[in-house]
Amino acid sequence: MRILITGGCGFIGSHLCKRFLEKGYSVICVDNLITGLQENIKEFLSFSNFKFINHDISQPLYISEEIDWVFHFASIASPFYYLKYPIKTLKAGILGTYNCLGIAKEKKAKFFLASTSEVYGDPEVHPQTEEYNGNVNIVGMRSCYDESKRASESLVYAYMRKHNLDVRVARIFNTYGPKMRLDDGRVISNFIRQALKGEDLTVYGEGKQTRSFCYIDDLIEAILKMMETDYKMPLNLGNPQEIKIIDLANLVLKLTDSKSKIKFLPLPENDPKRRCPDIKKARSILNWQPKVSLEEGLRKTIEYFKKCIKKSCGKN
Numbered sequence: 001m002r003i004l005i006t007g008g009c010g011f012i013g014s015h016l017c018k019r020f021l022e023k024g025y026s027v028i029c030v031d032n033l034i035t036g037l038q039e040n041i042k043e044f045l046s047f048s049n050f051k052f053i054n055h056d057i058s059q060p061l062y063i064s065e066e067i068d069w070v071f072h073f074a075s076i077a078s079p080f081y082y083l084k085y086p087i088k089t090l091k092a093g094i095l096g097t098y099n100c101l102g103i104a105k106e107k108k109a110k111f112f113l114a115s116t117s118e119v120y121g122d123p124e125v126h127p128q129t130e131e132y133n134g135n136v137n138i139v140g141m142r143s144c145y146d147e148s149k150r151a152s153e154s155l156v157y158a159y160m161r162k163h164n165l166d167v168r169v170a171r172i173f174n175t176y177g178p179k180m181r182l183d184d185g186r187v188i189s190n191f192i193r194q195a196l197k198g199e200d201l202t203v204y205g206e207g208k209q210t211r212s213f214c215y216i217d218d219l220i221e222a223i224l225k226m227m228e229t230d231y232k233m234p235l236n237l238g239n240p241q242e243i244k245i246i247d248l249a250n251l252v253l254k255l256t257d258s259k260s261k262i263k264f265l266p267l268p269e270n271d272p273k274r275r276c277p278d279i280k281k282a283r284s285i286l287n288w289q290p291k292v293s294l295e296e297g298l299r300k301t302i303e304y305f306k307k308c309i310k311k312s313c314g315k316n
Contacts, residue, residue: 002026002065004109006057006100007073009036011180012114012172015216016071016223017041021050028063031074032056034088035081040179058091060099067107069227072100072152073114077145079268080185086144093148094155101159110166110227113156115234117173117275118146127276130171130234141269153234160232168226173238173277177216177297178304188213188298191249192305195258205267207246212276214239215297218290225286238277239290255298 003020007013008029013036020027026049029041033054044050055061057074074096075089076082082089097113104111120128121136136146159165176188184190194201214237222237243251249262282288 001068002028003069003071004028004030004063004067004103005071005073006030006096007036007075007114008052009033009038009040010073011040011177011184012175012216012219013071013073014040014179015177015220016073017044017050019220019224021047025049027051028053028065028067030055030057030061034085035076035078035181037179037181057099058088058095061103063103063107067103067109069110069112070100070104070107071112071114072097075114075145075148077116078181078185079142079145080183082145083141089144090148093145094151097152097155101155101165105159105163105165110168111156111159112168112170112223112227113152115153115169115171116145116149117171117236117238117277118142119150119153119171120272120275121146122272123274126274127240127278128236129278130236130281167232169232169234170223170226170237171234171277172219173236173275174211174213175216175219175238176213177301179216180301182305182308187211187245187248188252188301189305191252192256192298192302193309195252195256195260196302196305196309198258198260200261200263201249201253202263202265203245203249204265204271206264207249207262208244209267209271210242210244210274210276211248212239212242213294213297214290215292215300218292222282222286222288225288229285231285235282235285236277236279237282238279239294240277240279241294242274242276243294251295252298252302255295256302
């Protein structure tokens with residue numbers, strides 16, 4: 001089995017590389033290292049069944065090898081970075097998806113799109129089911145990421161209908177764990193880094209907004225199960241257990257034994273008030289649900305961040 005993974009140096013992509021290599025598959029990792037870290041794949045570079053290509057997937061890519069599965073994870077998913085690179089974010093989502101679908105079509109490969117809970121925007125339906133069409137501000141600051149994923153899904157299903165492509169689409173909710181960037185800009189990495197460095201934890205608004213957090217190992221299991229099923233429509237993948245952001249901040253302070261304070265900042269534009277997946281379909285179709293508790297997952301992530309800060313990693 002030969003696997004192509006775009007965004008393979010990123011947080012989720014690098015975990016997927018590792019899992020497939022452990023299975024004895026051949027892996028081609030494509031990343032332009034804008035937000036992906038070559039450190040994340042360093043241990044694989046000497047493997048004979050691993051190949052790294054430094055390439056921007058928004059540009060066409062020719063692959064000479066036969067490919068069985070194509071995974072499109074290349075995306076600027078961090079709010080800090082997609083606000084910095086809005087056009088690159090749109091290109092990775094839309095043009096990148098188009099190029100990856102072309103590869104899958106040529107190779108007659110199964111195609112997987114890493115979509116996102118952001119397609120639901122600031123939801124008016126709770127929890128969010130796959131049938132909910134979302135509440136996205138298409139001209140807002142966040143729209144470069146949200147709309148790139150919504151357009152990507154449209155492309156995937158156009159290829160499925162027009163070319164009979166075998167597709168999978170996962171709408172991934174907040175995921176965390178080792179190999180996240182220290183400067184990722186998302187709430188868990190922010191809180192842990194700030195707590196370990198003795199800095200104020202930055203909470204936006206009053207911290208009453210909720211999120212649900214899925215540990216990386218649980219997500220990877222769900223992705224593998226998706227590839228084994230014949231279900232082609234979008235599936236929510238995430239942990240349905242909600243937590244208020246202020247409660248998350250206090251939990252991180254407790255687990256890190258940090259003396260940091262909490263600093264409240266204005267709520268960003270279009271920041272979702274509640275975000276929680278309905279995973280009934282994933283439970284029934286995949287026979288899957290998250291197993292790792294938030295506290296257990298945070299402890300593992302904190303240990304990784306401690307080592308990262310000590311080594312000053314997080315740079316290519």
